[in-house]
Amino acid sequence: MEEKSYLVIVQCDIVMERCSGFLCEHAFNTRTGAFSDYSSKKPYRTIYMTCGGCCGRAVHRKLNDLIRMIKKVEKVxxxxxxxxxxxxxxxxxxxxxxxxxxxxxxxxxxxxxxxDLKEDTYISKKSTKLREKGIYRK
Ligand code: SF4
Ligand code: SF4
Structure with a gap:
């Protein structure tokens, strides 16, 4: 993860109608769940966005805009x-x-x-147990 300096967290637009996204942010801040490989000493930048709604097509436009702007403004x-x-x-x-x-x-x-793409952010203990029991498939 050393070469990375900017994380984009893409969240489900439907779920975000009732989720603040706090547990994703908390997981990154505490370097837990899918963020455990990131050094807590490195000052990563983060941005949170939704997919834009089904079928997720807007994610292409949003990320394309980010790629352009971040290069232009910050040379990232x-x-x-x-x-x-x-x-x-x-x-x-x-x-x-x-x-x-x-x-x-x-x-x-x-x-x-x-x-570069990674799956997962916050991993809930309860969901992990349900996965182990086979109640959650994935
Ligand atoms: S992973 Fe959990 S905390 Fe993060 S946006 Fe989705 S529902 Fe909210
Ligand atoms: S495409 Fe639909 S179900 Fe999939 S993440 Fe986006 S809003 Fe959620």
Whole structure:
């Protein structure tokens, strides 16, 4: 993760109608869940955004805008950016099943925009137990 300096956390637009996104931010701040590999000593920059709603097509425009602006204003290159798809997109969770457009989203981010992509953000203990019991599939 040393080469990365900018994290983009993409969250499910539907879930964000009732979630503040705090637990994603908390997980990053405490370097837990999917953020455990990031050094707490490095001052990473972060930005949080939703997918823009089904089918997630807007994520391409939003990230494209970020890539352009961040290069123009701060000279940050694409390979310094990593995108995390929030756990409410990638996994069975309290709010819903994984996003039915997950592969499409991955194709836009990794395929079309050539950005590094990671799955998951906050990992809930309760959801982990439900996965172990097979109640949650993913
Ligand atoms: S992963 Fe959890 S905390 Fe993060 S946006 Fe989704 S529902 Fe909210
Ligand atoms: S495309 Fe997926 S992540 Fe986006 S709002 Fe629809 S279900 Fe949520």
């Amino acid at each position: 290159k694409k390979d310094q950016i990593v995108v995390h798809l929030a756990s409410c997109i990638t996994r069975d969770n309290y709010h819903a099943s994984p996003c039915p457009h997950l592969e499409y989203l991955k194709g836009l981010i990794e395929g079309k925009l050539s950005l």
